[in-house]
Amino acid sequence: MRITARVDYAVRAAVELAAAAPGALTCDRIAAAQGIPSRFLQSILGDLQHARLVTSQRGREGGYRLALPPSEVSIARVMRVEQGFLAEVHGQRPEDVEYSGTAVPLAAVWVAAREAYRRVLERVTLADVVAGSLPPEVADLVALEEAWRSFGDAANPAERR
Numbered sequence: 601m602r603i604t605a606r607v608d609y610a611v612r613a614a615v616e617l618a619a620a621a622p623g624a625l626t627c628d629r630i631a632a633a634q635g636i637p638s639r640f641l642q643s644i645l646g647d648l649q650h651a652r653l654v655t656s657q658r659g660r661e662g663g664y665r666l667a668l669p670p671s672e673v674s675i676a677r678v679m680r681v682e683q684g685f686l687a688e689v690h691g692q693r694p695e696d697v698e699y700s701g702t703a704v705p706l707a708a709v710w711v712a713a714r715e716a717y718r719r720v721l722e723r724v725t726l727a728d729v730v731a732g733s734l735p736p737e738v739a740d741l742v743a744l745e746e747a748w749r750s751f752g753d754a755a756n757p758a759e760r761r
Contacts, residue, residue: 601717607682609636610644614678617654618670618726624663644682651681670730676721686721687714 612634617625627645631638645664648654655667666673676686687710689697694710723735734742741747 603679604683606640606644607679609634609641610648610682611675611678612636613641613644614648614653614666614673614726615729617664617666618673619730621666621670624657624661624665626663630664647681648678653678653681666726670727671725673726674722675724675726675729676718678726679721686718 613630613636616630616633627642628638630636630645631641636644645654645656649656649664652667653673654664656662656664679686685693687694689710694707694714697707697710699706720738720741724738728734
């Protein structure tokens with residue numbers, strides 16, 4: 601799993617807007633709250649606006665607002681604005697990857713991994729994050745002790761790779 605700074609910033613900005621909903625926040629206020637460079641955030645908010653997840657209004661009461669209720673916006677939906685597919689292999693969707701010989705089954709592994717990743721990201725909404733309450737199936741994953749360990753912490757040296 602790799603989450604770029606741009607994707608991380610987009611999700612964090614969307615969470616700030618969800619917390620303020622239905623009110624508006626300025627770009628500078630979001631940037632300060634989340635420690636995001638303001639110029640970079642302006643571009644991200646433009647992307648979110650183009651995707652119709654965010655609206656903006658000028659003036660004294662202006663700023664950015666979520667275009668939808670926070671309970672209707674999944675983390676996956678925000679991520680896709682900035683990165684397109686949630687998972688890709690050499691720029692292709694996992695189901696479009698073709699291997700030969702003994703590697704043929706590897707395409708199925710990529711599809712399964714994407715589905716596991718997608719199941720979490722589609723189920724968690726901005727409202728869930730703001731409330732600090734994850735859906736039960738996601739909370740169950742967080743509760744697993746091994747979920748908090750990196751491969752470098754594994755007891756078996758073969759698992760560290």
